[in-house]
Amino acid sequence: MILVGQYDSPVTRRVAIALHHYGIPFTRDTRSIFGDAAAIGRISPLTRIPALVLDDGEVLIDSASILDHLDEQAGDAALIPRSGPQRRRVLQMTALAQGTLEKVAAVVYERHFHPPEHRSAVWLDRCLGQARAGLDELTKRLATPYACGAALTHADVMITTLIWYMQDRMDEVLSPSAHAALISLAEHCEALPSFRAAAPSDFEAMPRS
Template identity: 90%
Template structure:
């Protein structure tokens, strides 16, 4: 398998963490959607990452769809229960974290691609408010010792990669007091071997404005 994407993308990183957790061998294609957009576009038609090239050449896109495939291979070791309320809980916590990430990323890209005089303050304020609301709700729903209870799940992976991205890119709505439990969870997860295996290399960073 070949994982296409750089680890500065939280959703690429979440797929890599699952691959390591499941013990599935893979290699990496670290070409950038900024510097190598044409090449990435030949693999992923939307020029989005992550993409996972399977051993038979089939290409999977979208992190949730990729993880669905990987979870099938993992069977009982999957980072999500097979059915019922426990599965819905993991899906909802993961969706909250991913939806929050989308709002954070919208702010990051607005600031990256538009000079200050061309930025929409209404749009930025809306996205920042939505990101804050997402963090608040994640904090309210958070269990212990992991996001959904006793074991590591996809929700923990998504929350951890979200917190990392915010601390690296846009942390003004991530409160060290109001969201302390999310930060503590992320710090705990980041020291686990499968998370450490996906640490960024120096070249894997979105260009700064």
């Protein structure tokens, strides 16, 4: 398997963490969607990461779809229950974290690609408000010791990569007090072997504006 994408992308990183957690061997294609867009576009038609190239050449796109395949391979070791209320809880917590990430990323890209005079203050305020609301809701729903209870799940992976991205790129709505539980969870997860194995390298970074 070949994982396409750099680890400064939280959704690429979440796939890598799952691969390491499941003990599934893979290699990496670390070409950048900024510096090597044409090459990435030949692999992933939307020029989006992550993509996972399977051993038979099939290409999977979208982190949720990729993880669905990996979960199937992992069987009972999957980072999500097979069915029932607990599965829905993991899916909803993961969706909240991913939706929050999308709003944070919208702010990051608006500021990166548009000079100050061309930025939409209305759009930025809306996205910042949605990101704050997402963090608040995640905090309210958070269980212990992990996001959904006793076991590590995809929700923990998504929350951790979200917090890492915010601390690296845009942390103005991440409150050290109001969101302390999320930050603490992320710190705990980052110390786990599968997370450390997927730590971003210095060369894996979106260009700074």
